Amino acid sequence: MTEAFFCNSGCEANEAAIKLARFYGHQQGVDSPAIIVMEKAFHGRTLATLSATGNRKAQAGFEPLVSGFVRVPYNDLDAIRAVAEHNKNVVAVMLEMVQGEGGINIATVDFQRGLRQLCDEKGWLLMCDEVQCGMGRTGKWFGFQHAGILPDVMTLAKGLGSGVPIGACLTAGKAAGLFKPGNHGSTFGGNPLACTAALTTLATIESEGLMAHAEKLGAALRQSFADALADIAGIVAIRGQGLMIGIELDRPCAELVTKGLEAGLLINVTAEKVVRLLPALVLSEAEAKELVERLSALIRAFLTA
Numbered sequence: 001m002t003e004a005f006f007c008n009s010g011c012e013a014n015e016a017a018i019k020l021a022r023f024y025g026h027q028q029g030v031d032s033p034a035i036i037v038m039e040k041a042f043h044g045r046t047l048a049t050l051s052a053t054g055n056r057k058a059q060a061g062f063e064p065l066v067s068g069f070v071r072v073p074y075n076d077l078d079a080i081r082a083v084a085e086h087n088k089n090v091v092a093v094m095l096e097m098v099q100g101e102g103g104i105n106i107a108t109v110d111f112q113r114g115l116r117q118l119c120d121e122k123g124w125l126l127m128c129d130e131v132q133c134g135m136g137r138t139g140k141w142f143g144f145q146h147a148g149i150l151p152d153v154m155t156l157a158k159g160l161g162s163g164v165p166i167g168a169c170l171t172a173g174k175a176a177g178l179f180k181p182g183n184h185g186s187t188f189g190g191n192p193l194a195c196t197a198a199l200t201t202l203a204t205i206e207s208e209g210l211m212a213h214a215e216k217l218g219a220a221l222r223q224s225f226a227d228a229l230a231d232i233a234g235i236v237a238i239r240g241q242g243l244m245i246g247i248e249l250d251r252p253c254a255e256l257v258t259k260g261l262e263a264g265l266l267i268n269v270t271a272e273k274v275v276r277l278l279p280a281l282v283l284s285e286a287e288a289k290e291l292v293e294r295l296s297a298l299i300r301a302f303l304t305a
């Protein structure tokens with residue numbers, strides 16, 4: 001990436017990306033630029049990012065939403081081609097390479113590469129929301145690197161500052177140089193504290209080999225959960241990439257969040273039926289073993305109740 005705009009949060013970084021796509025569209029002579037987004041996506045809670053989000057539960061009560069988004073199924077390149085045939089206002093595609101809130105859904109390598117090729121053919125921007133799956137979590141710096149592609153726009157936050165609020169919207173290719181001074185701004189974006197935290201985070205991930213650690217330990221965790229839960233009905237799938245793991249059940253399981261807290265486990269449930277795990281990149285093997293033992297027991301008790 002060749003250019004970066006620093007923001008206060010992931011929502012603001014994604015808001016900047018959406019503004020950038022609209023700005024790009026107008027420069028291409030498109031009066032009403034449209035952005036293709038994915039079903040089950042989550043891009044934030046500000047008005048434009050909420051409109052791009054594919055979760056009616058999150059959107060409810062905040063209508064009217066922002067127009068100019070076209071929603072398609074995740075991992076469906078044919079659906080995007082069909083939109084391209086009938087909607088000449090499309091200027092960009094926005095997606096997470098691993099959907100977190102959507103239930104740990106992973107964009108296939110073929111889908112990512114096909115999408116990059118289609119965006120090149122159509123002159124669209126490819127915009128990757130790496131707020132949750134970036135910064136080494138999947139075993140590489142960014143999720144799109146598993147497919148060997150490069151987006152035109154990438155957004156970062158969360159892990160970028162190790163808990164210190166920061167977001168970033170990075171550009172390359174057709175998107176680089178679009179924004180000029182005054183086109184976008186941020187109250188605290190790029191402040192010395194946040195940027196120091198980000199630089200230290202980058203250096204630590206690299207010096208301590210945390211990407212390789214995430215890839216290795218994540219694979220071990222998924223296998224350990226598969227072994228621990230193999231003999232019980234109700235497990236639909238155990239999937240993930242690096243230390244971004246989802247355990248999908250065959251029934252709603254939001255109550256596991258409360259039960260987990262009571263058992264000393266901090267977990268989350270997304271898409272109603274998926275236990276989402278985002279452990280720290282410094283998770284030790286001993287801690288991983290304890291996580292499998294305690295969470296497997298919790299899920300087993302829930303499914304057999």
